[in-house]
Amino acid sequence: MTSFEANSDSGAPREGLVTLAHAIYALHAFSAVTGLVGTATIVGAFLTGWPSIIAVILNYAKRADVRGSYLESHFSWQIRTFWYAFFWVLIGGVLFLTVVGIPIGIAIFIAISLWILYRIVRGWLALVERKAMPVPQ
Numbered sequence: 001m002t003s004f005e006a007n008s009d010s011g012a013p014r015e016g017l018v019t020l021a022h023a024i025y026a027l028h029a030f031s032a033v034t035g036l037v038g039t040a041t042i043v044g045a046f047l048t049g050w051p052s053i054i055a056v057i058l059n060y061a062k063r064a065d066v067r068g069s070y071l072e073s074h075f076s077w078q079i080r081t082f083w084y085a086f087f088w089v090l091i092g093g094v095l096f097l098t099v100v101g102i103p104i105g106i107a108i109f110i111a112i113s114l115w116i117l118y119r120i121v122r123g124w125l126a127l128v129e130r131k132a133m134p135v136p137q
Helices: 015-037 042-048 050-062 070-096 102-128
Strands: none
Touching: 015 042, 015 050, 015 070, 015 102, 042 050, 042 070, 042 102, 050 070, 070 102
């Protein structure tokens, strides 16, 4: 597995793109916090909340603009967080349909919620330090 760590100094991104990356983390965080303090779950608000959906659309729309900079790893990190969460929610939902799988489904929902929070915090802290995220190419 290769990472963007080795390329973290190649190509300094425009400051506007760094600000956009912060805004995207903020949108994801807003969705997660909404799920934490509201009636939704963290994973539910993260996957279906308008802030996270807007964030993923922005990730895809601006992905070419950050290519070759350390921000490329952050955009990939954010996109992968969204789609992996979606995948595991599907698995948990299928398990939830069976009586035997309900405890496993609940465990998956709790684990993916904690994982989402971890990914938002870890990524945002690395962005503040202008470091690349370790994501496969």
